[in-house]
Amino acid sequence: MTLPQLSLLCFLGLSLGLMGPSSAQAKTRDSSLKLTPEICITSSETQACDVYIELQWELAKDELICILSDNAAYPKWCSDSVSTHTLSMKIHTMTDIQFVMVSKDSNQTLAGAKLKITSASQPQVRRRYRNPWSLF
Numbered sequence: 001m002t003l004p005q006l007s008l009l010c011f012l013g014l015s016l017g018l019m020g021p022s023s024a025q026a027k028t029r030d031s032s033l034k035l036t037p038e039i040c041i042t043s044s045e046t047q048a049c050d051v052y053i054e055l056q057w058e059l060a061k062d063e064l065i066c067i068l069s070d071n072a073a074y075p076k077w078c079s080d081s082v083s084t085h086t087l088s089m090k091i092h093t094m095t096d097i098q099f100v101m102v103s104k105d106s107n108q109t110l111a112g113a114k115l116k117i118t119s120a121s122q123p124q125v126r127r128r129y130r131n132p133w134s135l136f
Contacts, residue, residue: 030060030111031057031058031059031060031101031110031111032057032058032111033055033056033057033099033101033110033111033112033113034055034056034057034113035053035054035055035099035113035114035115036053036054036056037051037053037115038113038114038115038116039115039116039117039118040091040115040116040117040118041118041119041120042117042118042119042120043119043120043121044119044120044121045119045121046094047094047119048092048093048094049091049092049093049094049117050090050091050092051090051091052088052089052090052091053088053089053090053091053115054086054087054088055067055086055087055088055089055099055101055113056085056086057085057086057101057110057111058085059110062082063082063103063104063105064078064079064080064081064082064103064104064105065078065079065101065102065103065104065110066078066079066101066102066103066104067087067099067100067101068099068100068101068102069097069098069099069100070097070098071093071095071097073092073093074089074091074097078104079104091115093115093117094117095117096114096115096116096117097114097115098112098113098114099112099113099114099115100112
């Protein structure tokens with residue numbers, strides 16, 4: 001082997017070594033759960049949020065899934081077909097709701113999403129009339 005061939009071989013070997021195994025392997029996709037909208041804004045803290053939401057999911061492998069929530073008003077929902085990838089529902093709540101997607105067969109958690117409830121009103125704060133450094 002000549003010197004230019006040897007240096008080219010070393011360069012290629014070093015380049016492949018720096019790329020690492022993750023670049024050489026095909027990327028596997030993870031399961032995901034997307035909630036639209038993610039935030040519901042109410043006009044006051046005592047007003048409930050009324051909104052239509054849509055849950056969309058992608059799975060690493062085709063399987064039947066169930067959607068669970070931490071709100072008792074929205075019971076467990078399970079898909080009947082692997083081709084189903086969306087769920088729409090009307091929500092009426094005053095608190096945040098956490099949705100979790102689990103495998104119907106193994107009950108393993110695959111992904112999650114959270115609906116956040118936020119009030120647009122500012123809290124009423126009483127203004128101080130004297131400066132904090134004032135002695136009287």
